Amino acid sequence: DTAVSQTPKYLVTQMGNDKSIKCEQNLGHDTMYWYKQDSKKFLKIMFSYNNKELIINETVPNRFSPKSPDKAHLNLHINSLELGDSAVYFCASSQDGQGNYGYTFGSGTRLTVV
Amino acid sequence: SQKIEQNSEALNIQEGKTATLTCNYTNYSPAYLQWYRQDPGRGPVFLLLIRENEKEKRKERLKVTFDTTLKQSLFHITASQPADSATYLCALGGRRGKFQFGAGTQVVVTP
DSSP, X not given: XXXXXXXXXXXXXXXXXXEEEEEEEOSOOSEEEEEEEOXXXXXXXXXXXXXXEEEEEOSOOTXXXXXXXXXTEEEEEEOSOOGGGXXXXXXXXXXXXXXXXXXEEOOXXXXXXX | OOEEEEOOSOEEEETTSOEEXXXXXXXXXXXXXXXXXXXXXXXXXEEEEEETTOSEEEXXXXXEEEETTTTEEEEEESSOOGGGOEEEEEEEEOTTSOEEEOOXXXXXXXX
């Protein structure tokens, strides 16, 4: 019973392509997030959604567009991929949107742009 | 700018000893501080949360302290075991629920 599942786990693609990463949570949480972990291992928040509504939108290139069809799903679409987009992308969810119970993370999607 | 510092050098410790990790921060007044464990190729796993008005929190062999004057949190693993080997991340959050993560400290427990 995977709580937060994201697909694919690995994604290798060429510069300029458009790709999507999907995320689903079966925890009944209202809030979902996308984080980026760079080569220095810093986890940086990109977006958060609460019940399909965008709450946090950090300084992220507008080539990145999140989409939440329902509160259990938060997908990430990336246009015109660049070499610098290579990183591990984590989806997460939280029970209350305030972090009182911590975040539940997916296992990550390793994106490599060549 | 807000900064979170965790020791970038791996902490090598013998089984049975107590591992102590530090999380220092500047230009920040967090309402909450969380600690996570991350294994290679996996997502972080939530361990503990401590609030700004709490000095100490415990969970099994884990203990977290939070000193808002020193702007520091200490994370202790007592009676460490090889299975505790992982990277441990601290994350600081404000009241809007947005958390900022440190880069983590790797712990290696040898038998």
